[in-house]
Amino acid sequence: MLEVCGAGKAYGSQAIFLDFSLKVEPGQFKVLVGPSGCGKSTLFDGLTGVTDLDRGDISWKGKTLANVQDHAAYMQQKDLLLPWFTLIENSLLPAKTGKKNLNGARKMAADLFKRLGLKGFEHHYPGQVSGGMRQRCALVRTLMFQRDLILLDEPLSALDAITRQGLQNLLLMLQSEFKKTILMITHDIEEALLLGDEICLLGPRPMTVVEQFVPRQPKPRRFNHPELIEIRTHVLERLRGDISHEAV
Amino acid sequence: MKRSNLLAIGLALSLVGIWELGVRLMDVPVFILPRPSDIAAVALVKAPLIWPHALATLGEILLGIGLALVTAVPLAVLMFANPGLERGLAPFLVASQAVPVFALAPLLVVWLGYGMSSKVFMAWVIIFFPICISLLSGLKSCDPEFRVLFRLMGASFWQKLRLLYWPWALPQFFAGLRVGVTVATIGAVIGEWVGAQQGLGYLMIQSNARLQTDLVFAAILWLTAMGLGLWIIVGVLEKRTIKWKLK
Numbered sequence: 001m002l003e004v005c006g007a008g009k010a011y012g013s014q015a016i017f018l019d020f021s022l023k024v025e026p027g028q029f030k031v032l033v034g035p036s037g038c039g040k041s042t043l044f045d046g047l048t049g050v051t052d053l054d055r056g057d058i059s060w061k062g063k064t065l066a067n068v069q070d071h072a073a074y075m076q077q078k079d080l081l082l083p084w085f086t087l088i089e090n091s092l093l094p095a096k097t098g099k100k101n102l103n104g105a106r107k108m109a110a111d112l113f114k115r116l117g118l119k120g121f122e123h124h125y126p127g128q129v130s131g132g133m134r135q136r137c138a139l140v141r142t143l144m145f146q147r148d149l150i151l152l153d154e155p156l157s158a159l160d161a162i163t164r165q166g167l168q169n170l171l172l173m174l175q176s177e178f179k180k181t182i183l184m185i186t187h188d189i190e191e192a193l194l195l196g197d198e199i200c201l202l203g204p205r206p207m208t209v210v211e212q213f214v215p216r217q218p219k220p221r222r223f224n225h226p227e228l229i230e231i232r233t234h235v236l237e238r239l240r241g242d243i244s245h246e247a248v
Numbered sequence: 249m250k251r252s253n254l255l256a257i258g259l260a261l262s263l264v265g266i267w268e269l270g271v272r273l274m275d276v277p278v279f280i281l282p283r284p285s286d287i288a289a290v291a292l293v294k295a296p297l298i299w300p301h302a303l304a305t306l307g308e309i310l311l312g313i314g315l316a317l318v319t320a321v322p323l324a325v326l327m328f329a330n331p332g333l334e335r336g337l338a339p340f341l342v343a344s345q346a347v348p349v350f351a352l353a354p355l356l357v358v359w360l361g362y363g364m365s366s367k368v369f370m371a372w373v374i375i376f377f378p379i380c381i382s383l384l385s386g387l388k389s390c391d392p393e394f395r396v397l398f399r400l401m402g403a404s405f406w407q408k409l410r411l412l413y414w415p416w417a418l419p420q421f422f423a424g425l426r427v428g429v430t431v432a433t434i435g436a437v438i439g440e441w442v443g444a445q446q447g448l449g450y451l452m453i454q455s456n457a458r459l460q461t462d463l464v465f466a467a468i469l470w471l472t473a474m475g476l477g478l479w480i481i482v483g484v485l486e487k488r489t490i491k492w493k494l495k
Contacts, residue, residue: 050396074400080393083492084415093411097403125492145401 001026002068002149002181007056009042016042017207020056022200024183026148029175031192032185034202035239040185043207044153047183048074060149073145076153079138081126087133088113088122091140098145105144112140116170132163139170143178150174152184156191168194172219189235193228194221201235211238282462291466302470304446308364308436309474312371313429319372320380328387328413329405345377350438357443367439367447374435375428382424386417422486429478433471 002024009016016039024030034040046053049067057064060071073094081090088109095105113119116136126134135156142150152171156164172195174180186192192199193215203210213231215221221228264284270276271283278286291298327334353370360366390413398408440449448467455463 048396048400069400070402072400074397076393078393080397082394082412082415084490085411094401097398097401097407097411127492 001059001061002183003057003059004043004047005057005059007043007046007058008054009039009046009051010054015206017205020207020209022183022209024181026181027175027179029172029182029195029197030184031196031199032183032202033187033189033192033199033235034185034207035204036187038202038204039207040202041153044151044185047151048072068149068151071147072149072151073142073147074151074153075138075142075155077155077158079126079131079134081134081137081141083126086123086125087118087129087137090126091137091144094141094145100146109140109144112143116140130163131159132167135159135163135167136170139167139174143174148179148181150180150182152182152186154186154188155184157186157188164191169220171195176219189232189239190223193231194223195219199231201238211235279459279461282465286462287465287469290462291469294463294466298448298451298466298470301446301448301451301467302474304364305367305433305436305440305448305471306474308367308439308447309371309429309432309478311364311368312375312432312435313478315368315372316375316379316428320376321383324380324383324387325409327384329409334384341377341380344373349373349435353438353442356439362443362445366442367436367444370439371432371435375432378424378427378431379421380424382427383417383421386420387413389420390416418490419486422482422490426479426482426486429482430475432478433475437471 002022004020004022007020008018020043022030022032032040032043042051045051047058047068049069052066058067059065060068065071081087082093085093091109091112092102092105094100095102095109110122113122116139118133118136118140121129121133126137129137135158138155155171156167159167168191171182171184175182184192184195193213197214199213199215200209201211201213202208213235215227215231217225217227223229268284271281282290323337327337349370353366356366356369360369394412394416395408398412403411436447437449437452440447441453444450448471452464452467455461455467
């Protein structure tokens, strides 16, 4: 279980969050939705160790840590593939740097390439394939970290609608098949509703969880269900309210 | 052939043409300004005389480049790994460039002698700086998001250097190397002017004194060809190394 307890972070006099707490159960897919600039990226920076939190505890599997840097895999909006390595070489980077069994890793990567529709493109360079393929390769690399916790920072927001749908199903596979514990941030409420077991709506600075939703619909979900539409309408109204509130 | 190449060749030919025509029309004596056709003829006819000198100069330049590479690259990496060291050394590096190296040339001959070493040293001093500084800024230009990714992967400094920073810095490294190899000729020739027993700079001084202006120009022609050749070689190396840019 990932637990963030009483986290606080401020830049100068600007408090990003004051007393932020969060729990992600093992195997859970948790999604944080919030307006841009609400501080979700700063929270992720704290989790990945890019910045230190001013206060608060992070614990993973019951152990208190400064951050989850050594326990989490990470995927973000940019694919972060290195242009001088082929797709397969890129996907093997976590194995190469992490002192893992390279032969086992090769087998695993080859299998994942097949599963994610990248077969035949192993020896292409990132510059030679489409954005969707690059992001799928980034997903393979994320799995090659072989870590139980996965942090997703708007991983699909740079993709077009059709490509994104395909990748959403692959993200679900992370949970259903690889039993990963997933914490994702996004500003796309529909994506949150399609993927999340639990969706936390975040309010602007200082960031807090203003509302939580647990859709009853089993996954894979389709967006034509009244329950999801209802939640979306509610969330969008709230976000709009926050914005107009801020403007006043 | 590419348009840009045609343009370069056309420009070169017309400049040479204007020179040739001007000298012929104004009847300039050969010891003041020889015609391009004379220079070309001398460069070819006297090739056996020029060749050993050209080889000597080329040797000095290549040694200077080699020496600069084996010193500038490790120093750039050290400074990159250790920003405190960079802050400490930067003033000295800049100072080493602010001192007019050419003014030191006579002293270098006193210290290192008339042989090759004073010229190699001159070339080294001149090439070192662009290579070191461009490599360092290339290493530092790496996107911070990639650094985060590699940190999460648990990569060691050497792994990051090999897999991430070094390839990232290569385009800038080559830009520095290109500058370095083209200015290297200057260092070697100045060194030879001050005191040498061979080399194209030595040949130029000797010919100048005898008013063999066409031979001076022939030596310059060979020097230019050498600088251009080195520049092309670095370009080819760059293209071979940085394949991903083309794809």
